[in-house]
Amino acid sequence: MTKSQPPHQTSADATDSAHHHPAGTEPQTIARRYEEALRRCVEEDSEAGLMAAYSLAREALPEDIQLTEIMDIHFSASQALLVDHGHSQQCRDQIESFVVEFLSVYDMALKGYKTTVPRLLQEVADRQKAEAELRQASAQLAAQRDTLDKLVADRTRDLLKKTEVLDKTLDHLRQANREQAEFTYAISHDLKSPSNTITMLSDELEISLGEHLDTDAAELLALIRMTSVRMGRLVDDVLAYSRCLDHQAPLGRVDLNGVLHDILEDLRFDIIRSGATITMADVPSIMGDPMQVKLLFQNLISNAIKYCSPGRPPRVLITAKIQPTRVRVTVSDNGIGIAPQHFERIFTLFQRLHTYDTYPGSGIGLALCKRIAANLGGELSLTSRQGVGSSFSIALKRFVD
Known part of the structure; x- marks a missing residue:
């Protein structure tokens, strides 16, 4: 300082x-x-x-x-x-x-x-x-998002095109089914008339010839009449199947107990002739079409009576396993049974495992049952042991109040 x-x-x-x-x-x-x-x-x-x-x-x-x-x-x-x-x-x-x-x-x-x-x-x-790394990562994510968006858009377009093709194919299949049903119905209806005519002419010929009809001619007329009746039944089965091909009837309440009792009444003659015993559990009402439901169970019960073992009276058991929204109905028998290798075959049209003379039938019944099951939203399943019996089961929608 x-x-x-x-x-x-x-x-x-x-x-x-x-x-x-x-x-x-x-x-x-x-x-x-x-x-x-x-x-x-x-x-x-x-x-x-x-x-x-x-x-x-x-x-x-x-x-x-x-x-x-x-x-x-x-x-x-x-x-x-x-x-x-x-x-x-x-x-x-x-x-x-x-x-x-x-x-x-x-x-x-x-x-x-x-x-x-x-x-x-x-x-x-x-x-x-x-921040720079974050910006770089954000840019990469944005690029990946754009790529993913493009892939999704391309995939969506492909799916839309495939859906459009499938819709057109489905429309064609529906149209083909309708045409097939109409064609089958028309052919079956046209065949019904000749069959009835053959039966009628056979009866008229037998009456006309009267006592002049020899034994051989009588046997021939009986064969003609039997063949005509068989043809008539076949035509009836084909008609029933054709009606189910494109049948889209609205589903409503069906009293299954009532339907089963009606079926047993219709089959009274077959039940008495075969000595069959039918045991039926109480079953609830279901959602379905009355005509198709009756066709389904009539075929199943009729088969259970028909395909019986020689010397053993048919025993048919109808049970129901009730679930909250569905009921599984099973028709079981003590008949001849079915070998496992034939499980798929029996559901095919005109496929028979036996000759007509042994067990008469058209080979349409189970194919018809499978088609009706699909129409009702169910699937017909089979369990069987050859020589012991068979069980056909289907799960149907319950009717809920």
Whole structure:
């Protein structure tokens, strides 16, 4: 402090002489506040002055005020105070305490700043790197999403085209089924009339010839009549099957108990002739078409009576396993049974396992049952042991009030 200046030169003037900060900038404010705080510390001798030094030091650092500027500010302010207080020792001690406090805080803040700034810069760099990687990942995801969207769109178009083709094919199949049903019905109906005519002419011929009809001729007429009756039954079965090919009757409540009792009444002659025993459990009402339901169970029960073992009276058991929404009805018998290799074959049109003389039939009954089961939303299943018996089972929708 040996350098002399005019008595009342301000610290702002000293700062401007060392560094060229524009007028009104923060260094000038710091210089003015430094001079005021130093004067209050010297003249009042209070802790408030030292606290002001602490605050000023922390404020000076972020404003990029250099240490040389601080020393210039201090020199100007201290010289003015020494002149005013006659260079007293007390004044010098107070000035020294103030500047030591200021420089200590400034040094600690500067060290913290120097260690903090690199860490912050590294954090910023890491953040920027993470953001760049995130942007790159987002771009890759966007590209993958666009690719996936394109694949989905292409797949959707393919599926729509295939669906359109399938719809057209289904329409063609439905049309073919309708035409087949109409054709079958027309042919069967046309065949029914000649069959009836043959039977009628056979009867007329037998009546006309009367006692002149010899044994051979009578046997021939009986064969003709039997063949005509067989043909009539075949035509009736074909007609029944053709009606079910495209039958889409609305399903309603069907009293299955009533239907089964009606069937047993219709089959009374066959039951009495064969000595059959029919045991029937109580079954609930179902959803179905009465005509198709009757055809289904009439064929199953009739077959159970017909395909009996020689010398063993038929025993037919009708059971029902009731479920919440469906009922599984099973028709079981003690007949001749079916070998496993024939399970699929018996559901095919006109497929017979026995000669007509042994077990008469058209070979349509079980095919008709399978078709009706499909119409009713069920599937006809079979379990059988050859020589022991067979069980035909179908799950039907229950009628719920």
